Amino acid sequence: MTSTLPGSLFTEQAPSSPAGLSFGLSDEQRLIVQTVREYSQAEVASRSAAYDRSGEYPREQLRGLAELGLLGATVPEEWGGAGLDSVTYALCLEEIAAADASVAVIVSVQNGLPEQMILRYGTDAQREKYLRPLAGGQHLGAFCLTESGAGSDAASLQLKAARDGAGWVLDGSKAWITSGNQADTYLVMARTGGPGARGVSAFIVERGTPGLSFGRPEEKLGLHAAHTTTVSFEALRLPAGNLLGREGEGLSIALACLDAGRIGIAMQAIGIARAAFEHAARYALEREQFGRPIAENQGVSFKIADMAARIEGARLVALKAAWLKDMGRPYSREASIAKLLASDAAVEVTREAIQVFGGNGYSRDYPVERLYRDAKITEIYEGTSEIQRLVISRSVFAELKG
Ligand SMILES: Cc1cc2nc3c(=O)[nH]c(=O)nc-3n(C[C@H](O)[C@H](O)[C@H](O)COP(=O)(O)OP(=O)(O)OC[C@H]3O[C@@H](n4cnc5c(N)ncnc54)[C@H](O)[C@@H]3O)c2cc1C
Numbered sequence: 001m002t003s004t005l006p007g008s009l010f011t012e013q014a015p016s017s018p019a020g021l022s023f024g025l026s027d028e029q030r031l032i033v034q035t036v037r038e039y040s041q042a043e044v045a046s047r048s049a050a051y052d053r054s055g056e057y058p059r060e061q062l063r064g065l066a067e068l069g070l071l072g073a074t075v076p077e078e079w080g081g082a083g084l085d086s087v088t089y090a091l092c093l094e095e096i097a098a099a100d101a102s103v104a105v106i107v108s109v110q111n112g113l114p115e116q117m118i119l120r121y122g123t124d125a126q127r128e129k130y131l132r133p134l135a136g137g138q139h140l141g142a143f144c145l146t147e148s149g150a151g152s153d154a155a156s157l158q159l160k161a162a163r164d165g166a167g168w169v170l171d172g173s174k175a176w177i178t179s180g181n182q183a184d185t186y187l188v189m190a191r192t193g194g195p196g197a198r199g200v201s202a203f204i205v206e207r208g209t210p211g212l213s214f215g216r217p218e219e220k221l222g223l224h225a226a227h228t229t230t231v232s233f234e235a236l237r238l239p240a241g242n243l244l245g246r247e248g249e250g251l252s253i254a255l256a257c258l259d260a261g262r263i264g265i266a267m268q269a270i271g272i273a274r275a276a277f278e279h280a281a282r283y284a285l286e287r288e289q290f291g292r293p294i295a296e297n298q299g300v301s302f303k304i305a306d307m308a309a310r311i312e313g314a315r316l317v318a319l320k321a322a323w324l325k326d327m328g329r330p331y332s333r334e335a336s337i338a339k340l341l342a343s344d345a346a347v348e349v350t351r352e353a354i355q356v357f358g359g360n361g362y363s364r365d366y367p368v369e370r371l372y373r374d375a376k377i378t379e380i381y382e383g384t385s386e387i388q389r390l391v392i393s394r395s396v397f398a399e400l401k402g
Pocket of ligand 1: 176220377382383384387
C-alpha cells in the first residue's frame, strides 16, 4: 500500500498561492513524508499483525525510525534532533500510524511529551544529559501523569515528592504509563506542595534509580505492542538538578506539552482511519456479490465517501493546529478540536470498514478488526473526548467574555 487514495491534498506539490492559503508541501517536506511512508509500509506494516498477536515491544521498528530522525523529529539539530516543523512531523506520524498504531503512540509520546518538556522547560545541563539521547533514539521516554485515583482530574494526583536536604524523595505510583517498563527517562509529575495544580512539580527520573519499579504490561483491547504499565517510586532519591522547571510549575508544564501531544494523537487516529479506509475501498472493488463488485451498491459506496470525508476533515484541522504551532500562535483549542474529530473519525471509520468486509472484517485474518481495536484508545488517552469538549467550550466562553 504505497499510494494514498484521493483524500490527501498534502502529498501534492505546493502550488503558488495567490489567496495566501496553501495546502501544498515543499519538495523537501514531500520527500521526508514519502521516505517515512516507504519505510513504514515496508518495515512496520508488514509486522503489525504479528506484533499485535505476540504483544512484543517493537524495538526494531523504533530503531529504524530513530535512524530516520523520527524519535527526535521536532527537536532542534543542536540537541540531536531532526529539526522538522510540526506539519511535516504530523504527516510522518500519520504514515507510521497507518502502518502500526502501537509504534505510532510510542513515537508520539516520545516526541510530544518527555522531549518537549525538557526542550521547553529544561536547563542546558538537562538538555545535554537527557534530551540529546532521547532525540537520537538511544533512549526512550515515558510521561508519568496519571494515577489510579487521578486521570481526567490530573490536579488531584497524590504521588509525593518531599524535600531531602537539597534534593527530593519520591513516594507513590503512576498508572497506565506508555513504555513504563521500557523507558530510560521518566518525566514524573509529583506533589511538592498543597492541594491542586499549584502543588505539583515535574521531575526527571533515570531508569535504574533505586526505588523505581514497574508492573506487568496491562492486558488491553488494542495497542498490544505498546506496553502500558504501572510505575512505582519507593523512597526514590533525586538530586536537586532533577527538578524540571520551577517548583509548583509541573502541571502547567505537563498540560502545555499535552496540547502538542494531542496533535500527535489526532494524527495517530487519522493514520488508523486512513489504513481502514484504504483496505475497505480496495475490498469493495474486489469483493463480488450478486454478480458485481459490492462497491457498485450505493449502500457501500456511500460508506467509502463518508470515510473519505471524515478523514479529510479531521486531517485539515489537525494540520491547522500543527501549522499554528509552527507559527508560534496559540493552538490549544485547535489541538483539542483535532483530537476530538480525529478520534471520533477513527472509531467510526474502522467500525464501518469492518461492515464493508462483512464476516471477513470480524476475522483476525484481515487487518480491519485490529484497526477497530486500536482506534478506540484515541478517544481516551491524552484527555478523553469529554475533556476535549471541556477545553473547547471553556475557550469559546473565555473568548466571548473577553
Ligand atoms: C493505553 C493507555 C495508555 C496511556 N498512556 C499514558 C501515559 O503514557 N501517561 C499518562 O500519564 N497516562 C496515560 N494513560 C492514561 C490516560 O491518559 C487516562 O486513562 C485518561 O486521561 C482518562 O483518565 P481515567 O482513565 O482515570 O478516566 P476518568 O478520569 O476516571 O474518566 C472516566 C470517564 O468519566 C469522564 N469524565 C471525567 N471527568 C469528567 C468531566 N469533568 N466532565 C465530563 N466527563 C468526565 C471521562 O471522560 C471518562 O469517560 C494511558 C491510558 C491508556 C488506556
